Amino acid sequence: MASAVTLVQGASRGIGLQFCKTILKRHPGSVVIATCRQPNSSTGLQQLKAENPDRLDLCELDVTKDEQIGNVVKFTKERHGKLDLLINSAGMLHTSGRGETSLRDVSREGLIDTFNTNTVGPLLMAKHFAPLLKSGSGYFGIKSPDSKTQHTSILVNMSAKVGSTTENQLGGWYSYRMSKAALNMCSKNLSIELGRGSKPVICVSLHPGTVDTDLSRPYHKNVPKLFTTEYSVDCLMDVVESLTMSDTGKFFLYDRTAFPF
Template sequence: MASHPNHPRSAAIFGASGAIGRALCERLAALGCEQIHAGSRSGVEIGVPGSVPFAFDLTDESSIAAAAQQMAGKPPEWVVIASGVLSLAEGRGPERTLKRIDADAMARVLALNTIGPALIAKHVLPLMPRERSFVFAALGARVGSISDNQLGGWHSYRASKAALNMLVRNFAIEMGRTHEHGVVVALHPGTVDSRLSKPFQKGLAEGQLTEPDDAAKRLVDVMASLAPGDSGKVFDYAGAEIPA
């Protein structure tokens, strides 16, 4: 059994092979989560107790639909989208100036950070029972806050996360009409020591970089504290609401 009444007995992590996703799986297993659907592009076993691997591709809706179908008989109590992109595979990082905007690169960032999570929501949220609580969380970013943006730059990444925040709000409103116990949120994990953040770690202030295990613990604590009234909002790793 889970050690806290709000910790889930079942969960699904989309992006379980990444630093944060794997750490979330390990943290949930340690808390007694009995079944963890652990999704990655390869669909490989991650070696976490109670984990059940599945394959999905953020740019292939049929793979997402198939993954959701595997969970349909017993929908997970928590669903976390822990996948996304900051720098593209060929090394093209966030644009620091509008002169660097490239249509193809921007489309790929939006496909992975915004459209992919939207497709996961499309196929997973309808599985959620109306009579019980659930948490559906997508990893967002503080830089997706429009009102908090003082530096500019990182155009595609900021835009993709701002759009994700809007979708989270939309999905929360729609689900709230039929699923009064559900919570749909975006979560900012902080700057986590991962492949995604590696090129941008130089010059970080002391203590700003967080280990994946610590980030996972904080995120799980935040999710366990959420109530239906929090649905549609964006929270950071400390549970503080981030303005839109």
């Protein structure tokens, strides 16, 4: 039996794909379930599967499709019976690939599509995977000295610094900023509901830094410090592995700084 089971949602490329690689390397006894819209089209995932045939499961999951979430819950339950770490990584800036620069660019479709992927999807993942998270073994994170309040598992929502209301100095990017601000509220709410009882789940939002991926590509020339996915995810896993129940509901940067909502 695997020491730990991790599910990475949005694993086809970028930060999600790197989470799969880093976790397989750092935790040799563990298994990873990598989900994305088209697993057969992700060359990165196909290569990782060839290198780790028994430790990596690939599943189709568009986070805007409830039926596909249900299929992966069933698969995870039947194959592993638990989940120790859920990472909601899928995200988009906007349907156009660029954040709105002013009100003129705002559209109902852009807002709804961005919210559906960035906010509604992660919440529905939490809803449907909650029973499996409650069956986790507390493998990731630091155990509480009080055995009665031992956490079972960790839920990570990949957020963004620009979702902070307090730190918003520039405006713009309506869909992305609003969807991530709402995602942070989602993590906080989940930390309260899933933190109750004898099988609590640690729920956090994380910001990865500005990372060299397709999502940030249109803005790379303005970024003074662009992280590789390897560096960012190493930092994020250091944060995940250091979490305790007292951290639940918080929003952390890649360097473990707690950031205001």
